[in-house]
Amino acid sequence: MIHSMMAASSVLPLQQYIASLNSTCLPRILQVCSGVYFQGSIYEISGNEVCFSTGDVIKVTGIELLSVCCKDVSSDEKFELPINHTGLFKISPEVTPYSTVEELVKLRPVDLESCLPVTFTSRNKMTLEDVTLREGAVLTLLSVEDDRCRCHIRGNGEASAEVYVSLATRGEFYMCGGEERFTLREIMASPCLRLQRFHFVNTAMWQQTLVLSPVYQICAVMNLRKNVLRFPSSLEVDVVDITDMCKEVNFVSPLSLADVHSLTDEFFPVVVEVLEGPETGALFNCRWLPHLQKGTLLVFHGKRTSAMTVMSSLKSRKSQYFLVSKQYGGQFRRRPRGFDSVYELYVASMQAPGLKVSVTRNCEEVEEEGLPGLSVGEQLEVVGCQKVLLPCGGTERQSVDALVCQRLQDVDEGDEDEDVFLPLYMQGHFVEVLSDNKKYKLEDLGRMFKLPLNVKAVSRDPELEVDPLVGFPCLRVEGATLEPTILASFLHSPELCFEIPAQRISMSVCQSQHGLPWPVEQPPECHVECVTEVTDRFLHQFLKDAMTRDEPPPRPPKRNQFESTTRLAKASQSTPSQEFSSLTLRSRSESCSVPPPPARQATLTDRLLPITPLKHSAPPTLPARAAPKTYVRVGTHVKGEGQPLVFLCYCKLWSLPIFFSSQGHRGRLQQSTQTTTKKWRTCWQ
Structure with a gap:
């Protein structure tokens, strides 16, 4: 045989x-x-x-x-x-000569027309019918006609022309390498190029001739x-x-799940054997997945395209994700959504017009930047989005996108609702205000509201022995999808069915010789597992496929450089607080006051006093004379006889209160800490 x-x-x-x-x-x-x-x-x-x-x-x-x-x-x-x-690769010129043109043509691929043009050169003079070609002439083979070939010739100083060369012409002919550059994919896609020899372009191995x-x-x-x-x-x-x-x-005959789903309904029900189980790192985390191993027998009851919803758990210790079929029999109540910026609020309002929210964190008004103030508990209704003119920290107003909201006043107050403009780049914290407390089926949620949506499962599916959705404080409905699925069960329990997404799981099966595990024409009543736990990898893939390319949130407008510099300068030159001012010694005893140092022009050395870390072993010495306006609020404190004389100054350079003691280490500079300042204030009071 x-x-x-x-x-x-x-x-x-x-x-x-x-x-x-x-x-x-x-x-x-x-x-x-x-x-x-x-x-x-x-x-x-x-x-x-x-x-x-x-x-x-x-x-x-x-x-x-x-x-x-x-x-x-x-x-x-x-x-x-x-x-x-x-x-990239270039065709290498051949080193083996051909003795006749016919030999050169015959050793080329059979399908010569598909790999033309072919270029070759002659080491000898060639005498043709009407022209004589010099040695080294380069000819490009265009076609073969009977016992001759049509060639194109271009030489040094010679005009371009077409000549006919007899296949019987003898000489020393060499194939020429072209100037074209090819990738590996291009070479492998052409049967003609595979027969050539190549060398690398612009690499250290360019001299190697490769097959x-x-x-x-x-x-x-x-x-x-x-x-x-x-x-x-x-x-x-x-x-x-x-x-x-x-x-x-x-x-x-191995069949993928996609192949099985493409078969007609007459193929089902059927017993199949798993030839190759799902690959590792699967998208599912359900009970039946680990049992889909090589050699396992399954019953495929049928195929269908199921409407499914993707959910994720919120406000729980461990995030979990689920693929829920529309046959799910439990009920849900809506839960409010939280928003951490005005832009998030804007995106949600585009999907649900008339969105109402409550402020969950105070937001101080910044008048010079046009940012309004918001208080905890205020309720806003989103009206729309429009361009508004705001100062944005500069002298001139700038046009920015802002969310137009209405402040909802209490009915008892009788005030009219007022508009407030929230720039899209503004930070804020809001929570959705819901007015209904109804229970909804899963299919009703998808029909009546825009997704994503926050819900809570308030009643379990009676068909499920254990409903994994009940017990979570909040579930987020990420989106909906249509999944081609195969209704399957294990051979030993044909009534307990589950849906295998045909496009999400890669495995191969073959038809088995085992018969169906029920009497003829008496199929069991199937109980379908309509909640399938999936992994975060599934969710990321789902969101990537369903993600719309929204624009990123806007950045705040650029502030005026002069205004920003002025604001920083004012902040750095701020005077001591009122509480600190009240502690000066001048108001206590004019007789004990210390006159300020004589004025003189500050030098560069004075303005740039070195800041040296304090050391216990070698305390730093004070400069001979301090620069004007370096120390302010000078005073003395005398607490009875025998007590040390204390001088208190405020250093604007270091932004610290500094003490000078007349006893102990004379002239020692003691930096104030919060604890020291507190003790001093207690002593003074």
Whole structure:
């Protein structure tokens, strides 16, 4: 059998066969003509053990280009480059001459027209019918017509022309390298370019002449094995194509969940076997996911497209996320939303006109910047958004976007509602004001309100043994989606069903020979698990797919540079507080007052007094004379006889009160701390 098949079809290395294979003609059935002898007879990749023996039959169902094998012509050294390698390559000129034009043409690819133009040069003079070409002339082959080829010629000082060269013309001809630059993907996509030799462009290895060949990952099944095989095309295996001669061999037909969902309703119900379980790092965190392992038997009851809602828990210790089907039977009450800026309030008002909020944190009025004051408990109703003129810290007013709100007054006060303008860049803290306390079904929430929405589950679904949504203080309805799902159950409990999202889980199954686990025409009553816990990865992917590209929140307008500088200067020159001013000694005893130092012009050294950290071992000495206006509010304090004389000054340079004692360490500078100041004030009072 093997010999007859080999005789009918040519035997090729696996790498060469796959490289010449068109993916549109898959699947193809191959027979192994020699086993694998690469690091032993067993080849293991990503946990898949691959072992081929002579005579094995393989059904290739898919190929994927992984990398490119580069072979140095001079040293036979091989290395691989990823298919997305960013380096560029140029065609290398050939070093082996051709003796005739016919030999050069015949050694080119069969489909010559698809890889034209081809450029070559002659080391000898060429005498044609009406012209003689000098040595070194470069010709571009355009087409082959019977026993001659049409070429384009352009030489040094020669006019461009087209000539016909006989295929029998003898000489010494060399193929020329082009100036075009190619990426690995471009080379691998062209059968003609694959036959060329290349060298790197602008790299240290530019002198290496390379032969490039693609390396594919092959997806296949075998007639004696159920699992899906994945292995590289670089395995040292010789194969023969027996697709046309192998009609009776039965292969496992792996189906993805998307393939199952595309089947007709007549396919269901059916018992299937898991060939490959979901990949690690899945999007789901539900009870049935860990049991979808290789060899598990499932019952697929049917397919449908389910309307589902994505929810996340708020105000809880551990964030959890859920995918909830519209069949959920519990009820919800709305919960107020919180907003931490005016811009968030603006975005929410665009989705829900007439939004009412209450201020949850005081906001002081900044008159020079046009920011209004807000008090805790004030209620606002969002009216709209418009351009307003605000000072924004400068002398001229600037036009900014502001949210127009109405201050809602109490009915008892009788005052009319007043408008307040909140710039979109303004910080604030608000909470939504809700007036209804109704209970809603999940489908009613999506129909009556704009999402996202805060809710609380107030009654459980009676169909669920344990309702995971009940007990959370607040749930956020992130959005809704339509999910193609497959209604499934395990073979040992066919009545307990769950929905598998066909586009969210990657796994493969095959139809099993097991019969349905119920009497004919007596299917069980299915109880569907309508709440599926998902991971944060699912939520991030969902929000990324559903996210609208909103503009970022606006920044505050640029303030006037002169006004900002003036404001900072005033702040730095502020006088001591009234409480500190009341503690001066001048009001206590004029006789004990100390006159201020004589005025003199301050020097640069005086203005830039060094600030040295205080040390206990070596206290710093005072400067000989202090600069004018460096110390203010000078006075004395005498507390009875025998008590030290204390001088109190306020240092504007360091913004600190400073004490001088007439006893102890004379002349020692003692910096005031909060505790020291408090003791001094208590003593003075």
